[in-house]
Amino acid sequence: MEQLLLAFGSMALGVGACVLYFWGSNRLLDLALPPRSRNAADNIRRANMIRPWLFLGPAVIILSAYLVYPVFNSIYLSFHGRSGDVYVGLDNYRWLFADAGFRESIFNNLLWLVVVPSASTFFGLIAAALTDRISWGNIAKSLIFMPMAISFVGASVIWKFIYDVRAADVEQIGLLNAIVVFFGGEPQAWIALPFWNNFFLMIILIWIQTGFAMVILSAALRGIPEETVEAAVLDGANPFQIFMKIKVPQIWGTIAVVWTTITILVLKVFDIVLAMTNGQWGTQVLANFMFDWMFRGLDFGRSATIALVIMALVVPIMIWNIREAQKDG
Amino acid sequence: MTSRQSVAVAGEEIRLENVVKAYGDSRAVDDISVTLPAGAFTVLLGPSGCGKSTTLRMIAGLEEVTSGAITIGGKDITGLNAARRNISMVFQSYALFPHLSVAENITFGLKVRRVAKAEREDRLKTVADLLGLPLLLDRKPSQLSGGQQQRVALGRAIIAEKPVCLMDEPLSNLDAKLRHEMRVEIRALQQQLGFTMVYVTHDQVEAITMADQVVLLNGGKIEQVANPRALYEKPATAFAARFIGSPPMNIIPSTSLPLLGENAPDVLFGLRPEALELRSEGPVRGRVRTIEYLGADTLVACDVGGTDVLARLPSGRSVAAGDALSFGFAPDTLHIFDQTSGKRRDDLITQIGLQVQSS
Structure with missing residues (x-):
């Protein structure tokens, strides 16, 4: 009180x-x-x-x-040591590029970078195009958009239940394993499966970001002059050609902005990895790696170096994104 | 492959039979039946909201027909997909694809219909030459002036070599000078290529100058179907009389101008401003209210028995507000319309003509 x-x-x-x-x-x-x-x-x-x-x-x-x-x-x-008072020159950078954990994080970040923005944008675009054509489109849109309202940690908890695994002789409470067992398969510890577990983590972010992409792209699709679509219809284009050759090119600027916005988000991805695996089983990413060195390794020098690497990756995309958004408006 | 010298297509006849378009209870197009001859330039004319654009969009297949039938070249196309109707269309906004170059815009239809590349290039060259576009082919629509965009839209329509071309107020976004040029050009193009043109406009000048046949619409119904001369000289209704001609025809109720004598039915008299001439003791008498000097002639508004009447007088004659004037007219310039239905009443003309001449 x-x-x-x-x-x-x-x-x-x-x-x-x-x-x-x-x-x-x-x-x-x-x-x-x-x-x-x-x-x-x-x-x-x-x-x-x-x-x-x-x-x-x-x-x-x-x-x-x-x-x-x-x-x-x-x-x-x-440029300084673990408590920030001893000058060490480029030691932190030398350590960073030799460190296996850093290489793993960079590789995983690249993987996230390739998969999540493209998948979110793609599914968002499909959802936007399809929900505009059906009578219950607005309900479908709300449902797809809903995950946006859930925090990353909250979403991770939800998906932990989906990926949950129990011993083979016990009833599976994880949705995915329940389905696998129903079809006669062996239950798997999904988030501990090296390499593939990265994708199981990515699905969570895609699930969240598809709604964002859909809302923005749906507004852009509605902004396309109806007459250009009618002209294409009269020219004999089929619905797929109209979508790919008339609609998508006209909203290309918006697609690019959505794509880069998600890209920036992905470079900073942290909560999901921390909550799901804490970087174990080969799922480490840069942000969680930095967090590890800052609050577990208590090394100011190394974590600051990792932070700068993340910034160096984000800034160019950010600049391009802002320019593109201004051009659009 | 030899280069093609020209594009030419045989137009096809369009026939509308009892066509209705209803939105809920209101009828945007109310039972229209009309034939648009093959190879002719037909203008759908009317004020905004009269159903002319809806009619055009039904012919195009962009709107569904509520009831009735549309045939093109004798084939019923009422339920047919827009893409399969064998028509081309120019939109009011031009509807150019902003992300494609001029050349790609023009050949888009050929491309999706899988016309071979060599033939596409060939046809593009012919059309570009025809419309004066060869130097602009690589530009994007946003880099073109309004007139140039208009030409691209025309090019996109005629390269398809369809027997029917529809145009929805294509000149409304151009300035007056360009509109005049394009009017002449579109008309020449249509005559040269020979397709059936259906052209929607609310501008009576466009209709009069371009059309072989005008379909005048009002409130979803046809007022008159006629060639421009007949429309001007023999308007079928009081509405048609006032819609064609600038300034519009004077419509004077017989209560203001008792030409027919005491016991005659109430009718509306139509007299064009240019038909009235000053004549002492003429049958139309009134006091001048306002004067508008136009150079070659002067528009004089007079109060004739409570109705405003416009007369176009040669500027040589000086008049001042408040003057009492009287006008006469040649008997064949008088139009008579029914008071209630607004329909033309030629049966009364002879009767009056005699009286007017004798007065």
Whole structure:
């Protein structure tokens, strides 16, 4: 109870402080440069130049503190030892590229990178195209979109039940094993099957991201001018040709944005691996690898180095993604 | 392979029999029967919401027919898939494929119908030459002006060499000068190639200048089917009379202009502004309300027994607001329409003509 009060109290305080800041700073500006008197026009012009900075100020400062500062600190840490005070030069990088765990993570990340964005986008596109044509399409859409609302850890728990394995002589409570046993197969420890377990983990993210892809692509499909489709119909194109040659090319920009957005997400994939296998049985990925070295290995230098590698991979895609999104709009 | 010199197709006749399009209780197209002759340029004309576009889309197969039948070249195509109707169409928005080049846009239909590459190239060259497009073939639609996009849309329609071509207000997005040029060009193209053209517009000038036959629609029903001259000279209804001609024909109720004498039935008189001429002691008398000077001539609006009447007078004559004028007209320029149905009443013309001349 006391905690709850404290939470609400701090929320009210925070909002109040924000209101006070925006209202107060605006008021001060008006007092300093009054929009009246002889210099009214000059004052208004000057105030309009200052006001955006006043209002953006807190956000800019907080973002710098939480995003820009850590980048530089990570760079600094990557050249230092495990507690961050001894300069070690490129030792961390040398260790990283020789480490088997890192190679495994890179390989798995590439695997995720190839499979998840393409599968999510593909299924999303199919779902968008099909749900637009049926009467209960909106219900189907809601169902496909639903996993988006589940946290990655929550989704992992759900899928743990699906992949669950019991001894061969006991009733299987895992859905997948139950099906396998029903058809006369042997129960498997799916998430401990080297190599293939990567794909069982990927399915979880695909399950979540297909809904996202579907919603965005469905909106894009509806934005296609109906007359271009009718023109193609009159030209004799069949539904498959219309989809592949008229519709998909017209939403290519949106497909690319969806694809890269999921790609960035995949590069940072962490929760699912942590919750399902914690990187065991050959499922390690970069983010979980970094987490391991940070909070289990307690090595600031090495984890910062891994973080920089992830950043180096994400940034180019990010830039391209933002450019593409702006071009689209 | 020798290069083809021209594209030519034999047009086919289109026949609509009791065609109805209903949306719930309301009928967008209400029992239309009309024949569009083979190789002719037919314009579907009418105000917005009259059902002309719906009719065109039913011929194209983009809308289903609620009841009735449509035949093309004697073959019933009412239930046939749009792709198999052997027609081409130009859309109001042009509907160019934005991701394809001009050449790919024009040959898209041939490609999906698996026409061989050599023949595609050949036909593309002919069509591009015909429309003045050879230098633009590699561009994307977004790099073209409105007029050029229009030409690409035309090219896409005629390369198919279909016996029927449908156009849905194709000139409405162009400026006045370009519209005039394209009007002449489309008409010439249709005569040269010989296909049956069905052309939808709300612009009576387009209809009058381009058509062999005009189908005038109003409220989902046909008002009149006639060639442009007959439509102008002998409008079948008061609606047709006012829709064709600019400024529109004056429709004067007989209560305002008692030409027929005391015991005659109530009718509507139609007189075009250009048919009225100043004549002292003429039967149409009124006071000038407004004057619009147009250069070569002047439009004078007069109050005739409570009805506004427009007259087009030569500019030499100076008139001022408030002047009392009287007009006469040649007997054959008078149109008479039924008060309630709006239908033309030629049976009354002779009777009145005598009276007018004797006055």
